[in-house]
Amino acid sequence: MYPDHTPPVPAQRAIEVHQPTPYPPAAMAPAPVVPVQPGTVPAVASIVLPDGRVVTGYAINPAHPEPATPKPAVSRAAVNVALGGVGFLAVCGGLILLTSFIxxxxxxxxxxxILAAVIFGGWVAVQLFSASGHQGGSTTVNIRKATFKRNKFFG
Structure with a gap:
């Protein structure tokens, strides 16, 4: 903070003014002349301004807006909704057929x-309960002239 609570004033400098330098009119190049077919030159109009100046230029034809296209009797949104409904019904019918098929x-x-289980179960039952000499679930083995030497079987 400053003792008198006021910031210092910057030093004043001299103000310099720069003026643009205009080009002399002789330095400007003349506009090129474009050949034009006779009868296609537009009309030239001159206007006198209130201060006495005259402005000359080509007349500009006003732009005509394009004619508005008539709207259809049914809106596009309604047609799109109707077509979407028809497509949805077609898909639903197809889905019903698909679920029925599945x-x-x-x-x-x-x-x-189930048929395979019944056939296989029947075959297993026939094998178990057939009269092929097996009775009571015991197995009979007839060993003739069997010789055991040192825990090896020679038959």
Whole structure:
């Protein structure tokens, strides 16, 4: 902080003014002349301004807006919604057929598995309960002239 609570004033410098240098009119190049077909030159208009100056230039034709296209009787959004509904119904019908097909295929595979289990179970039952000399579940082995020497079987 400063003792008198005021910041120091910067030193004043002299102000310099720069003026642009205009180009003399003789230094400007003349505009090129473009050949134009007769009858295609637009009309030239001159206007006198309130201060007495005259401005000359080509007349500009006003831009005409394009004619508005008539709107259809039915909006595009309504047509898109209707087409989307028809497509959704078609997909739903297809999905119903697909789920019906999957349910039928599942039932068919289940029946094939049950049929295989019944056939295999029947074959196992026939093998177990057939009258092929096996009774009571015991096995009879007839050994003739069997010789055991040093824990080896020679038959």
């Amino acid at each position: 349910a039928a295929l599942t039932a068919f595979i289940t029946q094939l598995i």
